[in-house]
Structure formats: structure tokens, C-alpha cells
Amino acid sequence: MNPAAFRESVTAWLAGHADELEPFRARPFTVLAEHVERLRPFHRRLYDAGFTRAGWPADSGGSGGSALLRGVLYDEILAAGYDLPRGFEFAEIIVPTLFDFAPHLARRHLPAILRGDLLMCQGFSEPGSGSDLGSLTTRAVPDRDGFRVTGQKTWIGNGAVADWCLLLARTGDRASRHRGLTMLWIDMTSPGLSTRPIAMADGTDELAELYLDDVAVPAEHVVGGVGQGWAVAMHLLQFERSTWAWQRQAHLLATLSTAAREGARPAALGTAFLDALALRALSLEALLTTAAGHPLGPASSVTKLVLSTAERSALDARLSAGDPILTDPAGHHAAEWFHARSTSVFGGAAEIQRDLVADRVLGLPRGSA
Amino acid sequence: MTAAAAVRDTARGLLADEELADLRRELVELGFGELVAEDPREAIALWFTEQGRAGRITGALDLLVDDAGADPVLYPLCADRGVVLDPPPTLTRVHVPGVGRAEVGQVRPAGGFARELPVALVEPRADLPDLAEPLLSRLRTALAWELIGAAERIAELTVEYVGLREQFGSPIGTRQAVRHRLADVRVALEGARVVAARTPLDDSVLAAAAKALAGRAALLACDWALQFHGAIGFTREHRLPHHVRQVRFLDGLLGSAATLTTQLGTRIAAEPAVTGAVRDVLGPAAEALP
Numbered sequence: 183m184n185p186a187a188f189r190e191s192v193t194a195w196l197a198g199h200a201d202e203l204e205p206f207r208a209r210p211f212t213v214l215a216e217h218v219e220r221l222r223p224f225h226r227r228l229y230d231a232g233f234t235r236a237g238w239p240a241d242s243g244g245s246g247g248s249a250l251l252r253g254v255l256y257d258e259i260l261a262a263g264y265d266l267p268r269g270f271e272f273a274e275i276i277v278p279t280l281f282d283f284a285p286h287l288a289r290r291h292l293p294a295i296l297r298g299d300l301l302m303c304q305g306f307s308e309p310g311s312g313s314d315l316g317s318l319t320t321r322a323v324p325d326r327d328g329f330r331v332t333g334q335k336t337w338i339g340n341g342a343v344a345d346w347c348l349l350l351a352r353t354g355d356r357a358s359r360h361r362g363l364t365m366l367w368i369d370m371t372s373p374g375l376s377t378r379p380i381a382m383a384d385g386t387d388e389l390a391e392l393y394l395d396d397v398a399v400p401a402e403h404v405v406g407g408v409g410q411g412w413a414v415a416m417h418l419l420q421f422e423r424s425t426w427a428w429q430r431q432a433h434l435l436a437t438l439s440t441a442a443r444e445g446a447r448p449a450a451l452g453t454a455f456l457d458a459l460a461l462r463a464l465s466l467e468a469l470l471t472t473a474a475g476h477p478l479g480p481a482s483s484v485t486k487l488v489l490s491t492a493e494r495s496a497l498d499a500r501l502s503a504g505d506p507i508l509t510d511p512a513g514h515h516a517a518e519w520f521h522a523r524s525t526s527v528f529g530g531a532a533e534i535q536r537d538l539v540a541d542r543v544l545g546l547p548r549g550s551a
Numbered sequence: 552m553t554a555a556a557a558v559r560d561t562a563r564g565l566l567a568d569e570e571l572a573d574l575r576r577e578l579v580e581l582g583f584g585e586l587v588a589e590d591p592r593e594a595i596a597l598w599f600t601e602q603g604r605a606g607r608i609t610g611a612l613d614l615l616v617d618d619a620g621a622d623p624v625l626y627p628l629c630a631d632r633g634v635v636l637d638p639p640p641t642l643t644r645v646h647v648p649g650v651g652r653a654e655v656g657q658v659r660p661a662g663g664f665a666r667e668l669p670v671a672l673v674e675p676r677a678d679l680p681d682l683a684e685p686l687l688s689r690l691r692t693a694l695a696w697e698l699i700g701a702a703e704r705i706a707e708l709t710v711e712y713v714g715l716r717e718q719f720g721s722p723i724g725t726r727q728a729v730r731h732r733l734a735d736v737r738v739a740l741e742g743a744r745v746v747a748a749r750t751p752l753d754d755s756v757l758a759a760a761a762k763a764l765a766g767r768a769a770l771l772a773c774d775w776a777l778q779f780h781g782a783i784g785f786t787r788e789h790r791l792p793h794h795v796r797q798v799r800f801l802d803g804l805l806g807s808a809a810t811l812t813t814q815l816g817t818r819i820a821a822e823p824a825v826t827g828a829v830r831d832v833l834g835p836a837a838e839a840l841p
Contacts, residue, residue: 185835250835435826442823452816460742540730549725
């Protein structure tokens, strides 16, 4: 099915089931687990209608067709004013990475992911390793049948609700930096693994800390080979910085429509519309590039920077309608405001992205200060 | 070599030839009209990018206007960022129907216009006197590409310069303060380019957005180019001031970035569904796939 025809079938289905889909209309949340459970039946309905399988490989539980079909689905769900079930977010970041580096794991888990039964997270950051990811200290020590992992991870989105975690650990010595890292696929129910939600300034518990105490990971759960963790992480971050942004642009355009109805100021609306449009066109390029099987490259940093700007200006437009931070008793606007600001921090801080653009897109001489 | 690449090379050759005084005639001989008739989006993108890079007066906009068969009486010029034409036009204050009192005058040939241009200087963020569609959107798209070409060239000049210019023992382009701002220029430029590239022919919302994004990117490129070139960038000997004048004029013509941004916002405020309607023209479903 081509994207235009798929779009028609999705919009027709959404419109035809509007009454039953009412519980899934977009609304802010504070408790992540409740948010996930509220939307799980929505994911399942989309699966039963055949939509979530579109654009994923037919030999792995999908129904085939261009990966662009996935982009169409997210665009239409968000444009129609619904929340996007949580499983779709990491599906666009982690699953393509699994297909590229551990296809056996992708094939094993994809059916459950497409049903909305399996949630994922990624364990990269540590208390001492943020932008300098190559300094991480969580250790994976070889064992008879794989590795034993010990350490602490933090700022894990979905951390407290996920079933599986894609985790970056050190297999080389301390001085090995980014060369001594290995990516592992870890069952979140493993003995020795525990999580603790972090109370965020936006009122949610969206992020969590992850503690690993001698957690066993079988050898077949190495993603991309021992010592190849850095390459896998960089590959994954391209999706997080560009194709995932496609979901956000749809959300932001829908936000602007709401802001307009609430009486947002024209100058703020116009600015945010331009930013969202730039994000839409850039992330569409990323979708087209990956759908054609080509690497994304340093252009993903450009998209990530536009994403940060677009998130901010959309919230600025929303808030220009009045003074809702002060007058919104539930604090939802303030929550969204904090979330928008965090976009220039997660997935690689804006300063890192600018360095990448300066090095790899502009070809400027490298500096140290 | 693809057909587009061949046309681009021809365009570059023409624009690089300083001996050619009448580029409008050259364009006619090149078959610009036929190229536009055949594939207007591609032809406009290609020619106006090159023209913007060269910063020359060509008459290509004259040809687009003539093609539409209706020469507007007045072209709105927004002076909200200050248009720095050299020499400045002589303006007269008159009453313009539909606009009220306005400063009108003739602008010497500039950018895509090889003829003297009748302009009405309009207040920042004012309603613009209407040019008939689809001509307005087509001209805005062409101006967007011309701004993108100019900004590309300005950014290239700056990247090249900061890589060579040494102070304190190393190129100034090794300093994060410089690198990050030039990264921001590139990011703004990429956003403008991808939106312009996916703007359907004569779509009023996207053409206005493309011109606003291009103007925004080009003005940012000018600001940092002037800063990072240091004193040399303010001399007549350097080509940068010429590009800066070019950008400020092109941005003002038919709606500056600031004016168009507010106008788009006003449009969305009146019609919130505009943001969702973008899906019809820019998205996977609107792609012509192999």
C-alpha cells in the first residue's frame, strides 16, 4: 500500500471510531505507569486494525511495505488529537538499531512490540557520564555464558515501566574510553536489577535510575559485537535525533492548532509554525533516507537542533495565549514548558550537536576551547 | 551528468561571466521560459539559488512576472529591518488604494529584477498590498531560493575565512563561540532549504513560510558573517557588504521574514486547521515515490 492510500485508511478508521477512541485523546500525565496503561488498549486497537504492522518487515511480524507508512500512522494519530502510545517512541529508535546490529533480537521481539505489549528503554547516561558518554563506568565482566553487569544508570526514559533495556557497558579497561564499550540487551526482570523513578520538575516520574548488581546477560544478547558499543550507540542516536523527531513535529503542529484556538499571539504562532515546518521537512528527509536504506549521517544533528528550537517556540506560542503557568491549577502548562526546555539536553546536548555540525557538516578546524 | 546538473553548470557559467551585461537576454536564449514551463519548481529552485549565490542582477523575476501576464503596479517592500539599497531610492509619499498613505518610489535594478521596480514602502507587519495569486506565491518561492543561495554563499565565505584567519596562534574557527554560531547559521539554512524544496507550486502558506525561513536564515548568516570577518567585511573591497545589501533588499521584498511570520500566525489564529492541512502537501503521503 502506498503512503497516500494508507493515510486515507488510517484517517477513515480514526474518524469512524471517534467515540470509542475518546479515552485516548491527548492529555498531560503525571504518573507514567498510568499513562502507559491508559494508552495500551489504544495500541492494541491499532494493532488489531492492522496499522501498527505496516512498514515493518513481513518476515519479522510486520506486514511489509515502505517504512514511510509508520511515519504516516504517527502523523495521523497525533494530528487527530490523540496521544501516541508510549511503545511507538522507542520502537522508532531501538528497533531499527536492533535490525541493523542484532536482527535475531529484532525478529524475536517485534511482534510483541507491534501489539503494544513490550516497552523498551535505553541505558546510556550515568551519574558521572552525560555528554562525555565515553567515560561511563558500568562494567560488563565476561562470564561462562555471557556477561555479569554491575553499575548505575540514570535519566532513563521509560526506565520504571520498560520490559527490556538496551544498555551500554564497559567491557574494556578504564582507559579504553569509547573503544571498550559493548551494547547489551537486558531483561528488566533480571535478578539484581532494580529501578527507582525520579521525581521530575515537570511533575512526572518519566525518568528513572537503574541499578545493576551482578546482572547476568547471555552472550546472544550482545548487540553489535563486543567492543562495538560506541558505534551502535552513535547509530541509534541518529534515529533519536532525526526520525523520532517526526513524531514530535506532528505533536507540535497539533499543539499549535490548540494554541490558536486558545488565543495565542500571531507573532508567536507564526514563529512556532515556521520552526515546526522546518522540523517536519527535515525529519521527513530522515524518514525518506532511512526508508531508502541510506545512512542518516551528521544531518541528524541539524534535525535535533531544530527539534529543540521547535519544542520551545511551540510552548512559547501556547503560553502566549495568556498566563497559564500562573492560572493553570493542575500545572500542566508548566510541566510541558519544562519538557520543551529539556529537548536541548536529552539525546545529546545542543552544544554537542553544534560541535558535530561544526566538525562534520561545516568542516571547521577542530578546537579545544 | 543529470539534466539538472547540466543546467546548473550552464547557469553558473553565465553568472560567473562578468562580461555578460545583459543576463536577461542570455536567460531568454538559454530557454529559461521553457525550463520554467516544463518543471517550474525545479527550474525556479535551480536558477534562483545560483543567482543568489552570484549576487547578480538578472531579470529572471521580470520573466516570471511577464509569464504571468500581469505586471503589478506596486511591489510591497517591508523596511522593518532597514533596507540598505545603494543608492537609496527616492521615495514620494502618496495615497495608494487599499494601503493608505505610503512611500512609493523606483528601485534600481536589483536581484532578479533587471528593470526599475515600482515599490511601496510598507510599515513593519502591515497588511501588504495584494499581488494576485498565483504570481505572489511563485515570486515568493523564487525569492526564497535567491535568499538561500545568497545565504549559502555568505556562510561559505565565512566558514572559509574563520578557517584561515589566525589570532592567538590558531584559526578563529577553532573557537567554540565562532563554531557554534556558524552551526546555527547552517541549521537555519538547512531548515529553509528543505521547506523550500517541498513547497508545492503556488501554495500560499508554504511559499510564505519558505520565504520567511529563508529570510530569517539569510539575515542570521549576514549578522555572523559581518562579525566574524572583522574589519575587512566592512570594506568596499570585500564582496560581503554587497551580499548583505542584497539579502536585506530581498528579505524586504513581498514581505519580510518578520512580516510574513506574523501574517502566517494571524492566518493560523483565524483558521487553526491550517497547521494540520500541511499534511496534504508536505509529508510521506505527498511524496512522489519511485
